[in-house]
Amino acid sequence: MEAVMSKGEVAYYPVGSLADFPLHLGKVVKLGSGGTEIAIFRLDERTLYALENRTGHQKGGPLAEGLVSGEYVYCPLRDCKISLVTGEVQLPDTGQVETFPLCLEGDVVLVGIEQNG
Amino acid sequence: MAGLHDTREKLILIGNGMAGVNAIEQVLKLAPDKYQITVIGKEPHPNYNRIQLSYLLEGSKTFEEIILNDYSWYEQHGITLLTGIKATHIDTESRRVQLSDGTSSDYDKLIIATGSNPFMLPIPGIHKEGIVSFRDLQDCERMTSAAREWKKAAVIGGGLLGLEAAKGLLKLGMEVTVVHLFPDLMERQLDPVASSMLQAELEAQGIRFLLNKKTTAIDGETRVDRLQFEDGSSLETDFLVMAVGILPEATLARDCGIETARGIIVDDFMQTSAPDVYAVGECNQHRGICYGLVAPLFEQGAVLAKHLCGLPVEPYQGTIVSTKLKISGVDVFSAGEFQDAPELDVIRMQDHWKKTYKKVLLRENRIVGCVLFGDMTDSAQLSKWVKVHEPMTQDIHEQLVGSKHIDDADPLSFVAAMPSDEIVCGCNGVTKGMIMHAITNNGLRTVDEIKSSTGASRSCGGCKPMVEQILTLALGDKYEGSHSAVESLCGCTTHSREDVIAAIRDKRLTYVREVMNVMGWQNPEGCTKCRPAINYYIGMVWPDAFQDEKDSRFVNERLHANIQKDGTYSVVPRMYGGVTTPEQLRKIADVADKFEVKMVKVTGGQRLDLLGVKKEDLPRVWEDLGMPSGYAYAKAIRTVKTCVGSTFCRFGTQDSLSMGILLEKKFERLWMPAKFKMAVNGCPRNCAEPAFKDFGIIGNDGGWEIYVGGNGGIKLRAADLLCKVKTDEELIELAGAFIQFYRETGKYGERTSEWVERLGLPAIVSEIVENKARREELMASIERALQGLYDPWGEVVESEELQHRLYEHIQMT
Structure with missing residues (x-):
């Protein structure tokens, strides 16, 4: 996997073209085998968010299959509500889901991953 | 798609308001590529929900929240939107519209939807500063800024709009007096009793009223400072809202030779006197009536859209209007005829302590109108009855008058x-x-x-x-919660299930987002409670037009498998009646090996469950199995459990196996308000446990006993005996009628155990057991719903697009 650009500590990797990401649904991107899973949600033509594919609930589980409502996603297992923008789990549940920066170059979707050493 | 060589017909809409844009939306839905569309709008905004202006003024919503179609919507649909530009002339001969910027546009079809203007009283002083109408966004803004600067406000007009304006100004901190020409408020929608209750309520909230007052002049140097009335009295004020009525905006049409009266005259298909020119909404006049409310414009838009798309459509017959005051904390509703008259019979209930009032008017025993104050429980139902002039029955009367049972145990x-x-x-x-x-x-x-x-x-x-x-x-x-008038669908809206279904039916809504838009959802994106529910209700009301919306489905029903806590899925293939074969078992065993499923288990519903299947493997698992979906994941017909019955059992009196298989094959795949389980037993020993099923059948020597509303889940409940039948045909018909009656009246998520208790068993018996005509009608409806169903697993196996969109992930290396 090769980065096409980087900003500071963050390197951006192409993960697919816009057409690979269905509207109002989540798509799983797996980095390497057994590595991190990222869930990418597409809200409209050119608005996408990338989060770690793990619900913020203490009992865990995937997030990509949740129901998208505006800038939130409801976790598919226990219905907790998570901000797509900040990754923050909304009350009455608590928790935090890691978010990833994302940008578009033409129709190519790039996800930013921090380079720690 | 657009461009130089666009050969599509040109459709121009003059007026970027709710009526016109609604018609365009419906056209796009019916024939997305038929027209090249241009919208000409005078106001420099995208299209917004004008009926919610009062919320904007009250401050309970922002402008963004009442936008119906933002700019990107026009862009997405390839619509050219010209804002801040007026159409100045229509040449109906050469089919051309001239615009205020000097350009012109040709059309093949033209829709005029110029709406209406507020009527300003032609009295001395009307042009002074500090006088506004309550009609558009600018008016709202002027009112908000006036409230910051001035103290006293007057509203002329005690109708719907005037009262909403008054409440808005009151909330903005002004002292408000409503001046009304007539002795009763909202006299065009309410009878004197409801009107006086309304007045008392609004006075308690702080609004003052001057009734029977005719305003003759507005005093002031440059700005309004006093109103003069015909009886010689006067009222000091700093600000004046004129809300005495509206006039259809028909000037453009009139000047261009199109036939007009008060509004632009249209026929039953919204066609004007000029060929290919249509008028829709408040600017038109249909069979002598100019409407000023929202329901007619949706109905007119639906007829016009179908007509423009060349589809068969019933002529528009006019609308029986119902009115609801949009003021928080005040509930008033009326529909159809509302004034007492010698030829009308009246059912009237007034509760001075609870401050509620209900009046239903009958003409020759048919419901022709109603007025409600305080308690809105029956509004959706009554509005439907008024619309169809429903005959009055004992049942309806009991429902309206209400008889509460008293439970003596202290819960x-x-x-x-x-x-x-x-x-x-x-x-x-x-x-x-x-x-x-x-x-x-x-x-x-x-x-x-x-x-x-x-x-x-x-x-x-x-x-x-x-x-x-x-x-x-x-x-x-x-605590008022459980007694509150109506239970809303969820926190996103105040509308009840009944409101939503009525809107889907009456306004012919077929998309989840459309329902939320039209009904003014406070949370415009909806949530996991309301969106799946709306999706179900649309499919229930319009089985033919319904297109399942995957993004409003819970994951299990979107992917047709049951998500497990680790993100894998379980797969339960259909085995009719719980009967399988060695071939099926071999296939299941092979699939379990090949895809390394973590467990094979027998379910509570007599089926086999393959647990721990990866999402991306689902399509191939289904393909290898070659069996249809068992719907074990869905709010749908689940399984029919059976015992072996007279086929093998020495106690068996009926062929429960064949009956179970027949019922499962007949009703499988139907979407339901909640999961729906059945069981057929061949004798009263109940090995298949029909007493805990939504629909349980017990065979005996002379026929079948039918039990309903049983539940072995969260709330344990033994099923009630619905009736006994003698033949298989009767049994199938009752099953169909019961299932369909529950589909039509059940709340989304409500199991039959709760539903039976809510409706009461006698009501269900009288509907489907005793009423043959109704039973046949329900059976016909369910047959219609069954027609469009197919196996979802087979569909995914056949469609690479679906596999790619929903099941595959992206692998980075």
Whole structure:
């Protein structure tokens, strides 16, 4: 996997073209085998968010299959509500889901991953 | 798609308001590529929900929240939107519209939707400063800024709009007086009783009224400072809102030779006197009537759109209007005829203590009108009855008059005795103490508030009655939740299930987002409670036009498999009646090996469950199995459990196996308000457990006994005997009628065990057992719903697009 650009500590990797990401649904991107899973949600033509594919609930589980409502996603297992923008789990549940920066170059979707050493 | 060589017909819409844009939306839905569309709008905004201006003024919504179609919507649909530009002339001969910027556009079809203008009283002083109408966004802004600067406001006009304006100004901190020409407020929608109750309520909120006052002049140097009335009295004011009525905006049409009266005259297909020119909404006049409300414009738009797309359509017959005042804290409703008259019979109930009033008017025993104040429970139902002039029956009368049963056991003693650390909500681990704390320390007052704050009753909902009892215990009479007029669908809206279904039906809505838009959802994107529910209701009302919306489905119904806690799925293939074959078992075993499923288990419903299947493997698992979906994941017809019956069993009196298989094959794949389980037993020993099923059948020597509303789940309930039948045909017809009646009247998520208790068994018996005509009607409806169904697994196996969109992930290396 090769980065096409980087900003500071963050390197951006192409993960697919816009057409690979269905509207109002989540798509799983797996980095390497057994590595991190990222869930990418597409809200409209050119608005996408990338989060770690793990619900913020203490009992865990995937997030990509949740129901998208505006800038939130409801976790598919226990219905907790998570901000797509900040990754923050909304009350009455608590928790935090890691978010990833994302940008578009033409129709190519790039996800930013921090380079720690 | 557009461009130089666009050969599509040109459709121009003059007027970027709700009526016109609604018509365009419907055209796009019916024939997305038929027209090249241009919209000409005078106001420099995207299209917004004008009926919600009063919320904007009240401050309960922002402008963004009342936008119906933002700029990107026009862009997405390839519509050219010209804002801030007026159409100056229509040449109906050469089919061309001239615009205020000097350009012109040709059309093949033209829609005029110029709406209406506020009527300004032609009295001396009307052009002074500080006088506005209440019609568009600018008016709203002027009112808001006036409230910052001035203290006293007057509203001329005690109709719907005037009162909404008055309440808005009151909330903005002004002293408000409403001046009305007539002795009664809203005299065009309410009778004197409701009108005086309304007045008392609004006076209590702080609005003053001057009734029977004719305004003759407006005094002031440059700005209004006093109103003069015909009787010689006067009123000091700093600001004046004119809300005496509207006039259709027909000037452009009139000047271009199109036939007009008060509005632009149209026929039953919205066609004007000029060829290919149509008028829709408040600017038109249909059979002598100019409408000023929202329901007619949707109905007109639906007819026009179908007509423009060349589809068969019933002519528009006019609308029986119903009115609801949009002021928070005041509930008034009327539909059809509302004034007493010698030829009308009247059912009237007034409760001075609860401040409610209900009046239903009958002409020759048919419901032709109603007025409600305070309690809106029956508004959706009544509005439907008024529309179809429903004949009055004993049942309807009982429903309207209401007879409450009194339970003498004290339900609170149980929760009162509960220790504080005892768990109320087992799904989310919420104790009685946590709920009490939320009520006393955070001031929560409703089950919904407690749900979103503590999580109690959020998952299975089984503890909701207990949460209600705790609320009653803590708040006493101050708890109104369970007695509140209508139960809303969820926290995103105040509309009830009945409102939503009525809107889907009456306004011919077929998309989830459209329902939320048209009905003014406070949370415009909806949530996991309302969106799946709306999706179901649309499919129930319009089985033919329904297109399942995957993004409004819960994951299981979107992917047609049951998600497990680790993100894998379980797969339950259909085995009719719980009967399988060696071939099927071999295939299942092979699939289990090949895809390394983690477990094969026999389910409670007599099926085999393959657990631990990866999402991306699902399509190939289904392909290898070659069996249809068992719907074990869905709010749908689940399984029909059977015993071996007379085929093998020495006690068996009926062929329960064949009957179970037949029923499962007939009704499989139907979407239901909640999961729906059946069982058929060949004798009363109940090996297949029909007494705990939604629809349980027990065979005996002379026929079948039918039991309904049983549940072995969250709330254990033994099924009630519905009736006994002698033949298989009768049994199938009753099953169909029962299933369809539940589909039509069940709340989304409500199991038959709750539904039977809500409706009462006698009501169900009289509907489907005793009423043959109704039973046949229900059977016809269910046959229609069954027609469009197909196996979803087969569909995914066949469609690479679906596999790619929903099942595959992206692998990076």
